[in-house]
Amino acid sequence: MQIKPGVVTGNALKELFAYCKEAGAALPSVNAIGSHSANAAMAAAKEAKAPIIIQFSHTGAQFYGGKSLDNSAQQASIAGAIAGALHVRTLAKVYGVPVVLHTDHCAKKILPWVDGVIAAGEEYFARNGEPLFSSHMLDLSEQPLAENIEISARTLARIAKMNMTLEIELGITGGEEDGVDNSGVEHDKLYTHPEDVLKAYDALGPLGSFTVAAAFGNTHGVYAAGNVKLKPTILRDSQQYIQAQRKTGPKPVNFVFHGGSGSSPEEIREAVSYGVVKMNIDTDTQWAFTHPIKQFMDEKGAYLLSQIGNPEGPEKPNKKYIDPRGWLNIGEKGITARLVEAFKDLGAFGKFEL
Ligand SMILES: [Zn+2]
Numbered sequence: 373m374q375i376k377p378g379v380v381t382g383n384a385l386k387e388l389f390a391y392c393k394e395a396g397a398a399l400p401s402v403n404a405i406g407s408h409s410a411n412a413a414m415a416a417a418k419e420a421k422a423p424i425i426i427q428f429s430h431t432g433a434q435f436y437g438g439k440s441l442d443n444s445a446q447q448a449s450i451a452g453a454i455a456g457a458l459h460v461r462t463l464a465k466v467y468g469v470p471v472v473l474h475t476d477h478c479a480k481k482i483l484p485w486v487d488g489v490i491a492a493g494e495e496y497f498a499r500n501g502e503p504l505f506s507s508h509m510l511d512l513s514e515q516p517l518a519e520n521i522e523i524s525a526r527t528l529a530r531i532a533k534m535n536m537t538l539e540i541e542l543g544i545t546g547g548e549e550d551g552v553d554n555s556g557v558e559h560d561k562l563y564t565h566p567e568d569v570l571k572a573y574d575a576l577g578p579l580g581s582f583t584v585a586a587a588f589g590n591t592h593g594v595y596a597a598g599n600v601k602l603k604p605t606i607l608r609d610s611q612q613y614i615q616a617q618r619k620t621g622p623k624p625v626n627f628v629f630h631g632g633s634g635s636s637p638e639e640i641r642e643a644v645s646y647g648v649v650k651m652n653i654d655t656d657t658q659w660a661f662t663h664p665i666k667q668f669m670d671e672k673g674a675y676l677l678s679q680i681g682n683p684e685g686p687e688k689p690n691k692k693y694i695d696p697r698g699w700l701n702i703g704e705k706g707i708t709a710r711l712v713e714a715f716k717d718l719g720a721f722g723k724f725e726l
Contacts, residue, residue, distance in 0.1 A: 373387075373391045373395070373723065374724075375388065375423055375724055375726065376470060377465050377467070377469055377726060378461075379464055379471050379472070379506060380506055381502050381506045381535065382502065385507065385537055386581050388423060389537075389583070389626045389649045393626065393647055393649060397644065397719040398629070398643075398644045398648045398650055398651050398719070398720065399425050399718065400416075400425065400632070400652075400711055400714040401424075401472075401653065402425070402426060402427070402653060402654070402657055402707070403432050403652070403657075404426050405436060406435065407459055408700050408704050409657070410426055410459055410460055411463065411704060412661075412704040412705070412708045412711070413426050413708075414426075414464060415704070415708045416709075416711035416715070417470070417471065418467050418468060418469050419708065419712050420711070420712050420715035420720065420721050421722070421724055421725070422715055422720045422721065422724045423469065423472060424471055424472070425472040425474055426460055426474070427473075427474040427475060427476045427652070428452065428453045428456050428476065429476035429477060429549075430476070430551065431449075432476070432550060433449045433450070433453035433456060434448045435452065436452035436456045446485040446488055447488075449482075450485060450488035450492065453485075453489050453505075454492050454504065457473050468726060470726065472506045472507065473504070473507075474506060474507045475489060475505060475508045477541070477550070478508070478509060478510050479511050479512070479514060480512055486508050489505065489508065490527075490530065493531075493534065493536075497534045502534075503535070503536050505536065506537065507538065507583070508536070508538060508539070509585070510523065510527055510538065510539070512541070513541040513543060513544045513587075514544070517542075520540070520542070521540075521571060521575045521576070524538060524540045524575075525579060528580050528582060529580070531580070532579055535580075536581075537583060538576070538581070539585060539650075540582060540585065541584075541630075542564045542568050542572060542584055542586055543561060543565075543588075545562075545587055545590055545592055545630040546562050546589070546590070546591035547593040549592035549631075562589055563589060563606055564588065566609050566610040567613070569584060569613070569614065570617055573618070573625060574618075582626075583625075583628050584626070584627055585628040586627055586628075588602060588643070589601050589602040590602060590632075591631045593631070593633065594633050594655045594656070595634070602639055604639065604646055607648065610625065610627075611623045611647050623647040625647060626647065626650075627643075627646065627647050627648045627649065628648065628649070628650045628651070629643050629648045629650070631652065632653040632656075632714070633653055633655035633656035634655065640717045640718060641717070641719070644718060644719055651714070651718055653711070656710055656714075657707045657711065659710075660706040661703040661704070662703065664702045664703060664705070665699050665700075665702055668698075668699050668702050676693055676694065679691070
């Protein structure tokens with residue numbers, strides 16, 4: 373597929389997801405928390421010659437804006453998400469890569485966050501004729517299904533006016549991440565029921581474009597094996613159920629795989645074959661950033677104890693070791709390498725022409 377550099381929105385995003393399903397590929401979605409992670413993600417897309425999804429979580433957006441800011445009315449998370457989006461918009465074309473701009477989990481209690489980002493997006497749309505973001509996610513999986521679908525439908529009706537896509541969550545992703553702690557959730561909720569996916573399909577389908585984060589035993593974070601069993605066949609069963617009930621073509625739903633970190637290439641391939649078009653990968657990229665920096669700090673420890681004086685002499689300056697650009701770049705390269713691996717696992721490597 374040939375795809376233009378810059379932020380992918382509207383029909384281009386729908387076509388991108390349709391192509392992914394047809395080609396048996398999915399795109400990695402990485403949580404950016406600052407320019408370093410956003411740039412590392414775009415560098416990975418460039419290397420893999422494929423589009424990438426950059427998303428901001430509620431706390432990631434807050435961090436992007438700066439932890440010292442007051443966030444009592446979500447103002448830091450709103451402004452941080454906008455700043456991150458403008459950062460990516462400015463640089464994606466320079467990197468020469470297509471980027472899908474997205475916001476991550478938004479639970480009911482922080483709806484004013486995404487509402488604020490959407491309002492800013494509407495202003496952006498009025499000025500530029502395209503939305504600021506490509507898509508947003510609502511995560512109302514803690515609410516009863518009817519309420520989840522009702523609020524999701526209302527939000528989709530609003531953003532569909534800008535031809536945007538909505539990601540919803542059905543069932544609960546286990547584990548803990550960015551203030552979303554589902555580590556104590558009862559077992560049954562960790563698996564989505566095909567009937568629930570059909571209800572969402574019927575309610576949201578007529579309104580606009582949507583994707584479904586379905587729970588199939590996937591968890592946020594990386595844990596020792598054996599806690600929860602991954603059952604990607606839930607995705608297949610949901611697709612077949614809707615296809616049969618509503619007489620659609622194969623794989624009518626675009627699925628999202630949350631908690632991709634720590635999954636084996638086989639598990640990823642199986643999930644993608646059932647219509648996953650987006651896989652969130654956060655913990656693995658956090659590790660890929662932090663670990664090489666730790667190695668650097670360990671190796672150069674004797675050069676980081678004071679500004680002057682190191683094993684080469686008491687008057688030797690340490691400026692080049694102290695400069696954060698040195699070790700930040702080591703972390704950025706770690707993220708890029710891990711994401712290139714993800715592109716390969718997801719079958720997206722070599723499937724695009726930029
Ligand atoms: Zn998630």
